[in-house]
Amino acid sequence: MSKSTTVVQPSRLSVIWHKWRFHINVLLLLIPLGFMPRYFADQALFRGDSGLGEREIGEVQVGPWSLRLAEFRNEPPLPDGAAGYLKGFSAALCDACVEQVKATYLRIGKPRSLRAAGSIFFGTPYSMGTQMPVPDKTRADAELWITMEGWDGSMHQASIPLSQASPATVAWLNKQGAKP
């Protein structure tokens, strides 16, 4: 028992520290508590309770068909390894097209053919999603092209400005500068 530890009057702070130092880790519980609202918001988003996505773009007419389009997350594209940057969109088909539409695609810029129509949607006609690559040389005034293919082989296309489809993506493109 060294004298220095007992003779020197310990400060109040050091008493508190020594008494509670092994209980400070209880504060780690604040992490899941803090993330809990986010967790439940995400679960609701994944389940579709809070709509198609975080930001509804609206109804887009594509030939005889139409679809409701939304940004899954109201945020810029995310990097995905070798695939580059991906941006998630979700969609729901019109009631009449549920049985008629074979596939729906998204692409930045007009597709040259059906074979290059872009990223295909996965899911059901009631709620489907796709991760669309956003090349970093995309211009802020680019168009988002929607291609819909019928079971009979027919094809219809429409486009909306990227700025309308995803302001967050355009802001991201402007910020990092359109690369040549």
Added chain:
Amino acid sequence: MSKKSRSKLWFLVHSWLALPIWFFVLIVCVTGTLAVVSQEIVWLVNPQMRATQPSDDAPLLGYDQIISAIKTAEPQLLVERISRPDESHFALEVNVSQPDGRSVTVYVNPYTGVIQGTAPDFNFRAFTRALHGWWLVPFTNGYSWGWYLVSFLALPMLASLVTGLVVYKRFWKGFFSPTLRLRHGARIFWGDFHRLSGIWSIWFIAVISVTAVWFLIEAILSDNHISISSEPVIAAMSREGVPLSADGSPPPRVSLDHAIEIAQQRIPGFEASTINLPGNAYSHLDIRGRGWYPLMFQSATLNPYSGEVAASRLLSDRTSLEFVTESMRPLHTGDFGGLWIKLIWFFFGLVLSMMVLSGLLIWTKRTALATANALKREHKKQRGQAQPALHREPSEVHL
């Protein structure tokens, strides 16, 4: 260094491994224990999840009968996945898409095809897994940092096991003469408890911490885009693989039961337990199930229009490294052999949680004792001058 001081050092290391983070470790142990039986807890709370057999000889329905029963009851629902839980007292879990855009899980009776109810919005199983697995920290870019935080605990846990066995002299004797002294005060009781439950959980702590080390490695590999998988990427179906239909309606698909038969011809002994219906017109039908080796799944991927097998993933397709790594998760969760294995994992999960608590109790009791002793001595030495010696490190003093 003398033998005695070396064992003192090991003792110190052992106590310091979990002490500063005991509450975090405890909550991770408790949530993990709950996660093991989370499905069973939901089953107890939610009668709709139970598979009641209408009569003793009622046979299980085939997957086509299930689909058509759902179609009859709720014509607008679109089925995305059917899973048959391992234990027969669970109803089928069917993921469906509703016209309002919501994706929900419904419980379907495997004998009658009746939709018994919708899974509650609060998914207890997913929540306990998320809390245990990544401390609820969201996955935004790669693995969540919560995942690293939790899986990192594998290292102090493994070190606790090793140092505990080093400190506990001739621990194997504890198997033959178990000691649990109840009437010698709390300090003695918790000490005995800690040692006794420790030696009986050697295997469990080893399994849990080694598999958790793998979860840490898995995250590091994935975040650095390093893959050890030998599984080929299955390309989407070609345009020619999907028939055109003149009248503009979707072409017919092979029946699910027929698809399972085709898969069984390819994979002997295959039992389909999960069916993933195609995600779009160009994607495949995916059938998964276990074979002779309960820790891994096998799968067959079929063209849903022709029934042609596009790919299969058998036990024999795995490299020996994959046999080890793919077995890690079921070994960690105890989900590979039905209810009894889960109950064993649950029991030892509780024991492990109590190990953390008893370790803490031993330390606090020892501290209290040491503090009291120190105070007594100070009183003797310098009457009236004694300070509460709270800031001393008693575990360094009284070993």
